[in-house]
Amino acid sequence: MRKYALQNAVEYDGAGQAGSVLGRLLGERADLRGRARDLKELVESEVAAANQLAASEGVEAAHAALAATNPEALQRQKQQKRVGLKELPEAIRGEVVLRFAPNPNGPLTLGHARGVAINSEYAKMYDGKVVLRFDDTDTKVKPPLPEAYDWIEAQYEWLAGRPADIIIRASERMPVYLAHAEQMLSGDFGYVCRCTASDFKQLRDAREVCPCRTRSVEENLADWQAMNDGEIAEGGAVVRVKTDLELPNPALRDWPALRIQHTAHPIVGKAHNVWPLLDFQSAIEDHEQGVTHIVRGKDLMDSTRKQTLLYEHFGWTYPQTLYWGRVKIHEFGGFSTSGMRAAIENGEYSGWDDPRLPTLAALRRRGFDAAALRAFWIDLGLTQKDISISMQTIESFNSSEIDARCERRSFVRGPRLLSLDASGCSGGPGTSISNARHPDGAVEGSRKWELGDGAILIEAADADDTGGSLRLKDYADVDIDAGTSVARVESWSRSDRRAIVHWLPQIMARKARLTRVIGHDLVVEEGMLEGFELVDGAIVQLERVGFARIESLPDDGPVELLFLHG
């Protein structure tokens, strides 16, 4: 007890508190809890004594007293933030099967990245597998984009750092789903409903039995056959799963499992007239693949409940299910894959990798690193909160990932030409200088700059016609007199606290255009880029500007740069 009293007194500079001390004591000695009331007085006097000691002889005395009796108490452990994802419930190492199931109606977006990152990370944690499943059983409302399958496979691999363990296209697994549907009808836990959608909704909301529900298995099977043979028009019939109509959530009552679609499927064509809806297809396939854990958005909570009802009919056990909440990125408003597809088709964007789009393709093109994206999503973790985050956060993850390997270059925007006058200052580095490729030496070597005839470029924004004093980074302190374009060298070494600016000898400079995304616009800044060892596709850090990717490096004409972030 004295130990805690002293500890508390030391930690709070002689202002230990009895309540806190009692808490620590009882936390460690569960056996004393029943006598908490009796202990209280004792603790209070002990704390008072400890505080008194600290007050009269200084905190050091209390510290020393504690060190003499209980040195270990000096090192109190502060609580720590858990790292990585929280444990998966009922997970057995080596037997975990997860899945990531996008609709291939376009390439992956930043939102999908969460699914890839979380699922692949869990697979890594438990030495499990991830099934990449294309949920492409809608031929009409959100039809698949044939190219998207390959894109998604590649993007999954890029982001997860390894390919998916199993890849499945739902559209190729139709026989499995149709067989299960038939089994459901035969088992009389499903039925063919001929009501219109709105009629059914009315009955459902009133908890009333639809007339189709009570028909015989034979009648259902006959209608099922007709549906599959294409004898019933789209919307003319739907297969429903029988549920308790007293279910409090109307969305779950006799939910639809399969519907008729006569539109050709972009991949498998007109092979089927009846297609399963997500809840049915996904439920069956999860069971077929032995999925043990489903991690999905909480907008799919009702899906879990619907599918659980179906699993009960089949006598299966539903996988463990975890949810994440909705994520909004400040910088990208409400983008949907189908919305982007339309905007690209009408020319609003140049393609799926248009830097203004929140697609993985665009992010990758700009220079975002897969490991950084993964780290970001894992740090967010799995919470059901609906959150709104800023790209700034993602950018900071990216900076810490790429900074060490990005070489520095000088890019002078809106250049102003000055001529260097070193006549008043002897010494100096001579006809060339060399700067580090990376200031912390993470990338070894240097960049050699020929100085030429003393014609140099600085950003006009750094020195207007009124002149000023500047330090040309890693070179010289200069003064520019008002109305002139002469930079007079005052000192080679840093002599005062004048602003440090980046600059370029004119003979090292080559024309470049830096494109950056500002809101919904692309803004181009023209300038002169340091022409030292430029590599097509490389990401460089432009001093005092930020990271940018070299998009093209033509033999003549300006270098194209795409801004990544600051």
Place this chain on the structure above:
RNA sequence: GCUCGUGUAGUGUAGUUCGGUCCAUCAUGACGGACUCUCGAUCCGUCGACCCGGGUUCAAAUCCCGGCACGAGCACCA
């Protein structure tokens, strides 16, 4: 409206299962400083939170009750 879910600093996040070592973690951000040299990195410092109200208890972010706020689902989309 019905059903479900969620509320911890500006933004995210740990801790909530099982009340106590929590005057609450970490990151990001903002601000200030250091650094023989970027608006980058690094280092140091500062700022800042348990949705509200009751209750139980020696002790509540944690348990109970009641509010409030926000979000999602209620498609023959995924």
